[in-house]
Amino acid sequence: MKIFVFLFPQFNFSTAPKEEAYFKMLGEDEPLACRMKESHLRNKDKKSRLSLLLAKSGSHENVSPEKKPPTTNKHIPPDEALKWSDSFEDLLSHSDGVEFFTRFLRTEFSEENIEFWLACEDFKSTESSTKLQTKARQIYAVFIDKEAPKEVNIDHSTKTTIEKNVLHPTRSCFDVAQDKIYSLMKRDCYPRFLTSDIYLTLTKRKGPVPMTRRRSRSFVLNDRAEGTAAWL
Template sequence: METLLFLFPQFSYMAPKEEAYFKMLGPDDSQAPKMKDDNSRQKDNRKSRLSLFLAKSGSHENVSAHKRIPSNISPEAALRWSNSFEELLKHSDGVEAFSRFLKSEFSEENIEFWLACEEYKTFDSDTKLLSKAKYIYTVFIESDAPKEVNIDHDTKSTIQKNIAQPTRSCFDAAQMNIYILMKKDSFPRFLNSDLYLHLTRSKGPGANMFRRRSRSCVFSERGEATT
């Protein structure tokens, strides 16, 4: 964190991601060479800096299945997620737990892209649509994007053609492809993961009572247990 802030002290990570993202794509007067014939190098530099920025929130360092999962999730609520993938996506805790699982598999870009598309469809301003569309395309769609999702060439080409004047349905096909991928591939593994089993494990008073009783047992030299 300290190293990242040292490299880019002008960025405030408390600001929205889009705002920091567009600042990052702007010119760097102190370091970037002002050469008209060096567009390709500047493009690579922008992608590298954007990747470093996105790595802040997507780092896999010390990823643990049980870390940072809300502790107030009841086993009953978690068990309901197994009814369907749609049921899981209806609950913010379910999305958070599933995101943590995908991060442990290094594929969290799928749920992040899906969520970005859901937010994108709520905008009613052409200016906001264009700004968000460019962000989604640069981060998730274009070749060698920092969090490029796995979609077919035709879908990617269609988005590339429509990105100049995007509509609310601009990313629908890509979003559906990623949705099906998560539902058929990642969701079954999530239900069998240690993370999900940890959430559905009973935390009732019976377990605590058993632990208290077990501590009160003392074994004699003959191996006989006494209370």
């Protein structure tokens, strides 16, 4: 009885796994499981690459999703911090107000809202058409795209419009989305910020700070009492 021994010198079975040698012998590059694993890892790395996109391009620091406000405690005079409760506009007009509001949003895992709003403000102030195109693509990749690492909560119709606009961007191509995020922060986030421990610590108060409303300068005459005026 003759025994035939087939040798495959091209395979090193002592160092390669049996499965790898088997698939090589069949002419396959690698097992399906291995290819699926590598595909998963590539998708996983995609978001991290997008997160670093802005930092590599040297764009405005507020646009970068990796940008984090300083964690050091600043000394903010309580009277100054109290002014932030006058209106949401007053809060955003103060650099320290933006910083502490961002800290608060981070506790709610929604800091992408203020970062997107700041990115849009920077975008609208861009003069160079070349930089405008670059920043438009960056904002879309980081905040708008369905796989964006800092995707903001806007409706599908607005996203679709932005997707078309970024091909030939103008300074107003993000205005609708920015207004929606602004309204969301003003309506939902801002009131909670005023009652948060972060803000109460700044104002040296133990209870919620009441929101003040500025009186309108317009008035109407009261028909019942001639000569009297009622503030609106």
